[in-house]
Amino acid sequence: MTGEAAGNGQDGPDELYERLAVHVGQVAAAGGEGKDPVNEPMIRHWCEAMGHPVPADGSAPATMLQVWTMGGLSGHTAGTARSSAYDDVLALLDEAGCTSVVATDCEQEYLRPLRPGDRITYDAVIESISPRKTTKLGTGHFVTTRMDVQANGELSGTHRFRILKYAPARPPDPASPRADAKPAVRATRPRPVVNRDNAGYWEALERHELLIQRCTGCGTLRLPWLPGCNACGCPDWDTVPAAGAGTVFSYVVMHHPPFPAFDPPYAVALVELAEGVRVLGNVTGVPYDKVRAGLPVTLDFLTVDGEFTLPVFRSVEAGEG
Ligand code: ZN
DSSP states (O other): OOOOOGGGOOOSOOHHHHHHHTTTTSEEEEEEEOSSOSOHHHHHHHHHHHTOOOOTTSOOOGGGGGGGGOOOTTOOOTTOSBOHHHHHHHHHHHHTTOOEEEEEEEEEEEOSOOOTTOOEEEEEEEEEEOOOEEOSSEEEEEEEEEEEEEETTEEEEEEEEEEEEEEESSOOOTTSOOTTSOTTOOOOOOOOOOOTTTHHHHHHHHTTOOEEEEETTTOOEESSOOSSOTTTOOOOEEEEEOOSEEEEEEEEEEOSSOOTTSOSSEEEEEEEETTSOEEEEEEESSOGGGOOTTOEEEEEEEEETTTEEEEEEEESSSSOO
16 A cells, blocks of 8 residues: 555545545444433533523523533443544545644534433434545545434434545654654644634734724624624624733643643643733743743744744743843
């Protein structure tokens, strides 16, 4: 097997696609069982976390559909793991150099409300695999799985989930390979999901501007960007640039799990900007164990993998002089 160079956008027979396509229609996961029946505490916690009103009729919000199928920290019960067909698809793509992955979108369809006490089961199928596509991220294939969710054996909704598995557009940078890295595969940071609702945010970061969305109906500021205002429902907005001052509102220090693109331990902070909105970012200019709630910071920008820009926050207390 010669890992055909599917990743370079070259023309020619798409042999990889032909080998992938035989998996369409095969099982991606079978016999899955929800860990808990639909229940009121999980509905309430989810609604609080998402800022969603608790439905007055006691049913679960429809958009919780996937929640009931998740394995949680302890994972799925034995026997409900994803299928070998799905693993085969991922392995074929890896072999062909499509080693990066990004979740592109999901679509859900709701057929029946879920109510406390409903027992959830699910199955998933590999619904489609695209021919080779070249995107801004790189060249690869879209893989769509469809999960059918049943409540007490009755189909209650479907969840379509699409990933792009691709060869990064830029060749690996040989300048600073990690000792434990495989040659020619650079560990890259996870990519942001850029869509029509947030593209302006990412474009502004390229210009070293952090733009906060502002509702033109009621003036409420919001970050991250959303299609509409949670305060008044107005879909219209403009932006204000962050002045740059902020303080660490809360933080975590990451030690585990190890991920090759990061070098633990490092601090990830929830920074409250002077404008009053909060944003996640790394804290720079100070050792990870000197980060604390209340630390004053100033906005800075970090170009990642030569491809995109993230806001980071530099301590204004340490590292001066
Ligand atoms: Zn508003």
